[in-house]
Amino acid sequence: MPSNEFTFDEVAQHNKEGDLWVVIDSKVYDLSRFANLHPGGASVLYAGGVGKSGKDATQVFFGLHRLEVLQRPQYSRLQVGAIRGQTESIKPLAPGELSLVPYAEPTWLTPGYFSPYYSDNHRQFHKAVRAFFMEFVYAEAIRCEDSGKRISQEVLDKLSEINFLAMRLGPVKPDEYDHFHELILHTELARFGTRAFVDGLLNGGVIALSPILNFGTPEQQAKFVPDILAGKKYISLAITEAFAGSDVSGVQTVAVRDGDEWVVTGTKKWITNGTFSDYFTTLCKTDAGLVVLLIERTDAVSTKAIKMSYSATAGTAFVTFDKARVPVANTLGQVGKGLSITLSNFNHERWMVTASSLSAQRVVVDECLKWTNQRIAFGKPLHAQAVIRAKLAAMISRVEACQAWVENITLQMNNMSYHEQSDKLAGSIALLKQYAISASID
Numbered sequence: 355m356p357s358n359e360f361t362f363d364e365v366a367q368h369n370k371e372g373d374l375w376v377v378i379d380s381k382v383y384d385l386s387r388f389a390n391l392h393p394g395g396a397s398v399l400y401a402g403g404v405g406k407s408g409k410d411a412t413q414v415f416f417g418l419h420r421l422e423v424l425q426r427p428q429y430s431r432l433q434v435g436a437i438r439g440q441t442e443s444i445k446p447l448a449p450g451e452l453s454l455v456p457y458a459e460p461t462w463l464t465p466g467y468f469s470p471y472y473s474d475n476h477r478q479f480h481k482a483v484r485a486f487f488m489e490f491v492y493a494e495a496i497r498c499e500d501s502g503k504r505i506s507q508e509v510l511d512k513l514s515e516i517n518f519l520a521m522r523l524g525p526v527k528p529d530e531y532d533h534f535h536e537l538i539l540h541t542e543l544a545r546f547g548t549r550a551f552v553d554g555l556l557n558g559g560v561i562a563l564s565p566i567l568n569f570g571t572p573e574q575q576a577k578f579v580p581d582i583l584a585g586k587k588y589i590s591l592a593i594t595e596a597f598a599g600s601d602v603s604g605v606q607t608v609a610v611r612d613g614d615e616w617v618v619t620g621t622k623k624w625i626t627n628g629t630f631s632d633y634f635t636t637l638c639k640t641d642a643g644l645v646v647l648l649i650e651r652t653d654a655v656s657t658k659a660i661k662m663s664y665s666a667t668a669g670t671a672f673v674t675f676d677k678a679r680v681p682v683a684n685t686l687g688q689v690g691k692g693l694s695i696t697l698s699n700f701n702h703e704r705w706m707v708t709a710s711s712l713s714a715q716r717v718v719v720d721e722c723l724k725w726t727n728q729r730i731a732f733g734k735p736l737h738a739q740a741v742i743r744a745k746l747a748a749m750i751s752r753v754e755a756c757q758a759w760v761e762n763i764t765l766q767m768n769n770m771s772y773h774e775q776s777d778k779l780a781g782s783i784a785l786l787k788q789y790a791i792s793a794s795i796d
């Protein structure tokens with residue numbers, strides 16, 4: 355940050371086209387060359403009360419822009435100094451810090467509130483996760499969401515060091531790490547507001563590994579799981595087809611036995627991480643009913659990126675199996691049990707999707723409360739309008755209701771085995787996801 359110090363009078367000398375300085379929150383910006391590039395136009399910058407008189411432009415700036423504008427590198431470098439004797443009053447949150455905006459954090463993180471679900475251990479875990487994500491993952495999330503590229507191996511390695519993917523799959527030792535820890539992980543990741551990046555960040559693994567962990571043999575687990583957990587190999591869940599979305603049992607990808615191999619032919623659509631994947635946990639039909647096969651990428655397996663409404667960093671693909679030969683040893687669970695393996699796997703996925711959606715909606719509440727407080731229209735902040743307050747109230751109530759529901763379900767998950775969850779929670783988790791997702795559409 356430049357160390358030059360100025361008085362308001364000195365700033366006021368730079369008050370014409372080609373030589374224009376302004377003061378925003380005690381910092382002095384040289385807009386001489388930027389003025390003609392300013393998205394809001396040059397003329398507003400020369401108007402009285404802004405550049406012309408060298409007056410403080412803080413209020414007018416924050417009535418029109420978010421703080422993040424000044425943090426972007428191309429704009430932060432316009433700063434040439436600061437006003438002598440003044441310090442900034444508007445500061446971004448430090449990594450790991452909680453938002454002070456009402457409802458921007460769940461009540462369990464809000465000072466003065468209580469929760470039966472979270473211990474001090476969860477709170478410490480939360481603090482560490484938020485700081486870690488901000489320090490090591492946030493910049494990558496913004497970059498990938500923008501470029502559509504796959505997450506870098508460097509960040510993946512950093513995440514493997516803390517066993518990130520394994521943590522997203524749920525508890526192994528529930529006394530040390532339970533589904534509330536996992537809930538924290540999913541919600542913190544979604545706070546970036548980078549939907550495709552969150553999916554690109556090994557979401558394929560979260561949904562495609564659990565059939566191997568829950569139904570695979572020890573040999574299959576030893577062969578495939580370690581490299582995937584270490585971020586060295588990618589895996590996708592390949593269920594959906596153009597003909598079979600919600601109607602999972604209608605899949606048409608066919609597997610035919612030929613000696614010690616299956617021969618798989620068919621296509622899968624909207625496969626998350628598919629363009630990057632080395633393995634596909636794939637639902638196929640056989641003469642003896644449905645089966646889940648672990649298919650390795652070979653020349654007989656091709657993937658094509660699908661253009662989505664979100665970024666290509668999620669690696670969403672159309673997958674074609676063209677007589678792909680798969681060892682019978684790669685069969686997950688029993689032939690004929692493919693539907694129950696697939697449906698039981700949906701519970702954890704839907705709960706995770708709910709957590710991500712809830713967290714992204716809370717960020718929207720945070721942003722809207724900040725903006726409606728900051729933006730001046732008709733001579734007052736936006737939130738002075740009753741219609742805006744009514745919208746905010748509706749958003750907040752949906753988010754809080756969803757939070758209470760997801761925490762209740764999470765408690766049940768902590769106390770049920772995988773098979774009990776499939777038996778008892780499938781309906782409520784499906785309803786919860788439907789509620790959370792429709793809340794985000796309202």
Ligand code: HEM
Pocket residue numbers: 376378383385392393394395398399404411414415418419420423424429432
């Ligand atoms: C360091 C100084 C400034 C920078 C880097 C800057 C940058 C920007 C950017 C990036 C936008 C696009 C919208 C957004 O991303 O928020 C914008 C819009 C705008 N800016 Fe600035 N600006 C600066 C100072 C000012 C000042 C002093 C005024 C005074 C009136 C101003 C008035 C506007 C207006 C009227 C818009 C259009 C807003 C809209 O369409 O809603 N800007 N500015």
